Amino acid sequence: MSIRNGTRALRAIDRHTVAADIVLFTIQDGSLKVLLVRRDRLPFRGRWSLPGGFVRTDESIDEAALRELQEETNIGNVYLEQLYTFGERDRDPRGRVVTVAYYALVHWQQFQVRGKPDGSAAWFAIKRLPELAFDHRRIIDYALERLRNKINYTTVGFQFLPRQFTLTELQRAYEVILEQRLDKRNFRKKMLQLGILKGTGQFNTNGRQRPARVYTFAEPKVIKLQEKGIIVPF
Amino acid sequence: MSIRNGTRALRAIDRHTVAADIVLFTIQDGSLKVLLVRRDRLPFRGRWSLPGGFVRTDESIDEAALRELQEETNIGNVYLEQLYTFGERDRDPRGRVVTVAYYALVHWQQFQVRGKPDGSAAWFAIKRLPELAFDHRRIIDYALERLRNKINYTTVGFQFLPRQFTLTELQRAYEVILEQRLDKRNFRKKMLQLGILKGTGQFNTNGRQRPARVYTFAEPKVIKLQEKGIIVPF
DNA sequence: ACAAAAGTGTTCGATATACACCCATGT
DNA sequence: ACATGGGTGTATATCGAACACTTTTGT
Numbered sequence: 001m002s003i004r005n006g007t008r009a010l011r012a013i014d015r016h017t018v019a020a021d022i023v024l025f026t027i028q029d030g031s032l033k034v035l036l037v038r039r040d041r042l043p044f045r046g047r048w049s050l051p052g053g054f055v056r057t058d059e060s061i062d063e064a065a066l067r068e069l070q071e072e073t074n075i076g077n078v079y080l081e082q083l084y085t086f087g088e089r090d091r092d093p094r095g096r097v098v099t100v101a102y103y104a105l106v107h108w109q110q111f112q113v114r115g116k117p118d119g120s121a122a123w124f125a126i127k128r129l130p131e132l133a134f135d136h137r138r139i140i141d142y143a144l145e146r147l148r149n150k151i152n153y154t155t156v157g158f159q160f161l162p163r164q165f166t167l168t169e170l171q172r173a174y175e176v177i178l179e180q181r182l183d184k185r186n187f188r189k190k191m192l193q194l195g196i197l198k199g200t201g202q203f204n205t206n207g208r209q210r211p212a213r214v215y216t217f218a219e220p221k222v223i224k225l226q227e228k229g230i231i232v233p234f
Numbered sequence: 235m236s237i238r239n240g241t242r243a244l245r246a247i248d249r250h251t252v253a254a255d256i257v258l259f260t261i262q263d264g265s266l267k268v269l270l271v272r273r274d275r276l277p278f279r280g281r282w283s284l285p286g287g288f289v290r291t292d293e294s295i296d297e298a299a300l301r302e303l304q305e306e307t308n309i310g311n312v313y314l315e316q317l318y319t320f321g322e323r324d325r326d327p328r329g330r331v332v333t334v335a336y337y338a339l340v341h342w343q344q345f346q347v348r349g350k351p352d353g354s355a356a357w358f359a360i361k362r363l364p365e366l367a368f369d370h371r372r373i374i375d376y377a378l379e380r381l382r383n384k385i386n387y388t389t390v391g392f393q394f395l396p397r398q399f400t401l402t403e404l405q406r407a408y409e410v411i412l413e414q415r416l417d418k419r420n421f422r423k424k425m426l427q428l429g430i431l432k433g434t435g436q437f438n439t440n441g442r443q444r445p446a447r448v449y450t451f452a453e454p455k456v457i458k459l460q461e462k463g464i465i466v467p468f
Numbered sequence: 469a470c471a472a473a474a475g476t477g478t479t480c481g482a483t484a485t486a487c488a489c490c491c492a493t494g495t
Numbered sequence: 496a497c498a499t500g501g502g503t504g505t506a507t508a509t510c511g512a513a514c515a516c517t518t519t520t521g522t
Binding site: 082087088 | 288296316321334
């Protein structure tokens with residue numbers, strides 16, 4: 001990099017390596033999980049770590065996060081949000097690496113590990129994380145805290161569901177994230193009166209029980225609910 | 235920087251310059267203001283910009299933000315919080331510069347511009363910002379949004395006040411930040427029942443009116459009020 | 469018939485909101 | 496005396512929380 005317009009050189013001593021790491025959440029088998037990849041090189045070879053990598057100088061950090069996500073998975077259209085930037089001095093033994101952490105949410109069926117059925121990438125339940133490389137454990141904790149906050153006043157939680165879903169499925173997602181049971185009647189009342197669900201007229205009959213109404217989201221994107229009312233606590 | 239333990243070199247092509255910029259808020263003369271400094275070099279020479287500077291490789295980003303703040307002001311003990319990292323490709327004409335933005339809140343008396351009475355640093359009302367360098371306008375907008383959100387469920391707003399204050403002074407601060415008038419009785423009721431204020435027994439008699447009770451914060455730090463109840467809306 | 473999940477209303481308490489007058493002091 | 500901001504309580508509406516039974520299907 002060279003001096004272009006400036007009078008001050010961007011000195012080499014000021015240079016950092018910037019990484020983008022992603023906490024990719026999903027819900028599977030009734031528990032909240034994150035995607036981890038096994039490191040195949042030093043440092044921390046063999047340890048599990050967050051998917052991510054270095055930001056190139058010809059891309060924005062957001063672009064880098066999306067690219068990394070696509071390199072490891074086949075996911076295209078994901079809710080991805082910047083989380084926090086971790087810049088402690090000694091967080092990477094290789095030298096000065098600053099990580100811009102992101103978090104993303106997907107429906108588990110939406111996800112496919114790309115070309116790596118060898119166990120080098122896997123979902124881990126939040127409750128049973130292995131030892132992680134770098135400060136990635138801290139990053140996950142932070143992402144989890146953000147997710148639990150954000151579910152209270154936005155529709156991020158919907159990202160864990162497929163396009164069509166039943167109210168019970170939606171409630172289960174909320175219960176898993178918040179780690180508490182919710183009252184069925186209160187939940188349904190609140191959700192329906194928010195006006196962000198649209199009945200499809202279809203019924204889902206997968207079990208040996210009464211068929212459930214199938215809904216979709218009326219709002220295409222994640223929205224804030226400040227003015228419409230807060231979703232939880234119930 | 236050299237390869238230490240790693241098998242992968244941290245290639246020069248991955249190197250970025252990392253800056254820390256600070257949105258320093260205060261309340262003065264009944265309006266919310268930010269500190270800006272005039273750039274004395276290219277690019278954007280002569281334009282106003284956020285205080286900040288490059289992060290050195292021997293300090294964490296938080297340390298850099300604090301250092302920059304202290305280099306420009308005499309402030310020691312400040313509420314400082316990381317805001318967001320701006321990493322668009324072309325946000326800096328000199329090349330690849332990633333900015334980790336922070337915001338900080340001070341009582342206006344706490345602040346002194348260090349050694350620069352020449353007009354190279356000044357407070358600007360949020361409502362009357364000049365044209366700014368880089369994407370600093372966007373950063374300020376983002377900080378303002380965060381501040382307005384955070385005042386609803388934390389005690390950050392208290393950082394705008396001196397150690398001792400009256401309830402009316404506290405209410406004025408909230409009104410300035412939220413840009414709306416609040417009901418006096420409701421405000422006082424809510425604040426007092428939160429249990430985070432401590433009466434000093436003293437009275438403040440600065441005007442030609444009834445003396446006002448003087449309070450201090452019972453809680454030393456900024457706290458979340460999720461469990462105690464939300465401060466606003468009133 | 470029964471198991472299993474879907475679906476549905478009401479009551480109660482807490483909290484937010486709206487609102488008006490007297491008090492203590494300085495000039 | 497009067498101007499100025501300090502200080503106080505109540506009534507109403509809204510929202511969250513708690514709570515149990517009937518319905519529809521598959522086996």
